[in-house]
Amino acid sequence: MTESLPAGRAGKFSKYLLYATGEIILVVIGILIALSINTWNQNLQNAKQEKQILTQLLEEYKNNLDQLNSKIFIRDEIITSSIKLVDYSNLDTDLIGSDSLNRYLSRTITRPTFDPALGVSNDLTNSGRLYLLTNPELREKISAFSSSLSELREEETIIxxxxxxxFYPFLINHYQIGRLNVEFLDDQKFREKVTQIKFKKQKSLKELFAQSDPTNLLNHPDFEDFLSLLIVNTTYTNGKSLGVKLKIENIIALNEEESKNNKRLI
Structure with a gap:
């Protein structure tokens, strides 16, 4: 086209074309820079949100781990108490301390259940903000955790x-349980493990209830059967709890590693 124009006009057109091309290039560069800045700002904003989420998740799962460890401890005490009571069933009742007997009995009727707080996890899943967690493995484990509790909950419900x-009706039918229940109230450290609440030491109510003769209970043929079932079922449930514990510890480890990576971005 420029070949058909006079030399002067062709020169002016070439300059205009170069100028226009330069302007277009500058505009494109400007757009790319703006997009880059916008992307950088968005990534920074996402990183800040992820940091907050990671902090909340870490607190949530550490609290859940503390609770689960308490429930595992309680079940271990139930197993130990059941074994002690089996031993007692083979002893002369005169050799058995009533306080110890009641303490072990009170622990066997404890019914610990793991009730995790999953508010942060559920909110992330339900709101669709789970994508803010940049680690795909952590995302997967968070989203799958709640459903992984079904087997543990099933075993807890059975017990x-x-x-x-x-078991409790059996004890009522063959033993006066007043002292047994009072022993649970007096067993402060164990009660705090069960309830997850700190209590002030209170005056014992032991004097309100007469001590029952345990002979009928300890010599009953079904008593040992009940205890054996309790030992087996509680041991099995604790096995399920240890599996859940590994999942929680894995989530915590991934969270802490991701938190370190997140700090480098902010």
Whole structure:
């Protein structure tokens, strides 16, 4: 086209074309810079949100781990108490301390259940903000954690129902349980483990209830059977709890590692 124009006009057109091309290039560069800045700002904003989420998740799962460890401890005490009571069933009742007997009995009817707080995890999943966690493995484990509790909850429910419907009524029928219940109140450290609440030491109510003769209970043929079932079921449930514990510890480890990576971005 420029070949058909006079020399002067062709020169002016070439300069205009170069100028226009330069302007276009500058505009494109400006757009790219703006997009880059916008992307950088968005990534920074996402990183800040991720930091906040990671902090909340870490607190949530550490609290859940503390609770689960308490429940595992309680079940271990139930198992130990059940074994002690099996031993007692083979002893002369004169050799058995009533306080120890009541303490062990009170622990066997404890029904610990793991009730994790998952407010942060559920909110992330339900709101669609789980994508803010940049680690895909952490995202997957957070989203799958709640459903992974089903087997543990099933075993806990079996024990709760069995204790309430079978074992506790058996104790009532063959033993006066007043002192047993008082022993649970007096067993402050264990009660705090069960309730996750600190209590002030209170005056014992032991004097309100007469000590029952345990002979009928300890010599009953079903008593040892109940205890053996309790030992087996509680041990199995604790095995499920240890599996959940590994999942929580894995989530915490991934969270802490991701928090270190996140700090480098902010």
């Amino acid at each position: 709760v129902n069995w204790v309430e419907e079978r």
